[in-house]
Amino acid sequence: MLPVQSMDIHGDDYVLDACAAPGGKTTQIAEYLASGKVEALDLHQKKLNKIEQNAARMGVKDKIEVHALDARKVSNLFSNEVFDKILVDAPCSGLGLMRRKPEIRYDKTLDDVSHLSKVQAEILDAVAPTLKIGGQLVFSTCTILNQENRDNVKKFLDNHPNFKPIWVETKQNLKPKRETDDLRIYPDDYDSDGFFISGFQRIK
Numbered sequence: 001m002l003p004v005q006s007m008d009i010h011g012d013d014y015v016l017d018a019c020a021a022p023g024g025k026t027t028q029i030a031e032y033l034a035s036g037k038v039e040a041l042d043l044h045q046k047k048l049n050k051i052e053q054n055a056a057r058m059g060v061k062d063k064i065e066v067h068a069l070d071a072r073k074v075s076n077l078f079s080n081e082v083f084d085k086i087l088v089d090a091p092c093s094g095l096g097l098m099r100r101k102p103e104i105r106y107d108k109t110l111d112d113v114s115h116l117s118k119v120q121a122e123i124l125d126a127v128a129p130t131l132k133i134g135g136q137l138v139f140s141t142c143t144i145l146n147q148e149n150r151d152n153v154k155k156f157l158d159n160h161p162n163f164k165p166i167w168v169e170t171k172q173n174l175k176p177k178r179e180t181d182d183l184r185i186y187p188d189d190y191d192s193d194g195f196f197i198s199g200f201q202r203i204k
Contacts, residue, residue, distance in 0.1 A: 002183070003089055003140040003197050004028045006168045012036045013084040018071040018127050023051030025089055030060035036084075040066045041074065071123045080129045085136050088127060090120040092141035092148050096187070096194025117147045124156045128163065128202070136166070137200045144186060144194040153182060153198050166199040 004025050009015065011034030020026045020040035029038045042048050048066040055061040069077055071088070093108045093116055124139060131137055139156075141148055157163060168183040174190075175183060182198035 001025075001028060002170050002174070002185075002195065003087060003138050004032075005170045006183075006197055006199055007085050007087065007136060007138050008169075009033070009085055010036070014082065015039070016074070016078070016083045016086045016127060016130065017041065018074065018086060018088045018123060019090055020051055020066070021047035023047075023054045025087060026051055026064060027055050027058045027060055029085075029087065030055065030063040031058070033060075033063045036063065038064050039078070039083075040064055041069045041071050042066070043070055044068065072119075072126045074126050074130055078130050081132045083130050083135060084132055086127050086131050086138070088120075088123055088137065088139045090116075090123060090139065090141050090148075092116055092120065092143040093145060094142055096142040096144045096185075096196070113145060113147050117152060120148060121152050121155055124152065125159065128156075128160055131202045133202050133204060135202050137163070137202070138168075138197065139200070140195065140197045142193060142195055144184070144196065149184070149196040149198075150182070156200070162202055162204045163200040164203050166201050168197045168199050 009032040013036040015029050015038040017026045017040045021042040026040045045068045051066055055064045093113050165181040167181045185195040187194050
């Protein structure tokens, strides 16, 4: 829930959830909306069907539109500078979940991490032009590896000087005295999953 909390969503926002399945964050975004709308992307129609089922159960189906689309091809469907907010809850190694899913350590390799890091960077590059000037982009993962987190943030900012990092704020005011704008949660911090959240604002 923390990435969506950090997005400062307004009721009339037009939002892109670039990696939406299984849809928990999509419906969470929709609950903040009044006249606004969220566009939810995923590669597989079966997963999109699940999002629609959850949206109907939560009473927010009218605020969500689903699309079977690779987020790296977002320009095929949407124009530049149309979204107020974008969430990239990116595919990742999931190593932040190791506390409750210890088998992950045997399933992932360094090659997997390198591939996923590349995909994450490509998604960020693809969605950036679709954000309005002044809009907010949130990038999150459930891993604790710098290759998938801080390294991609640095790469994104280096490649997109029209974006600046912004402080990640949550309702719980987690780690208020941290020295970085991004929020890094390790399993031993709160006896929880490991997670990473960074925020950007488009400035020109």
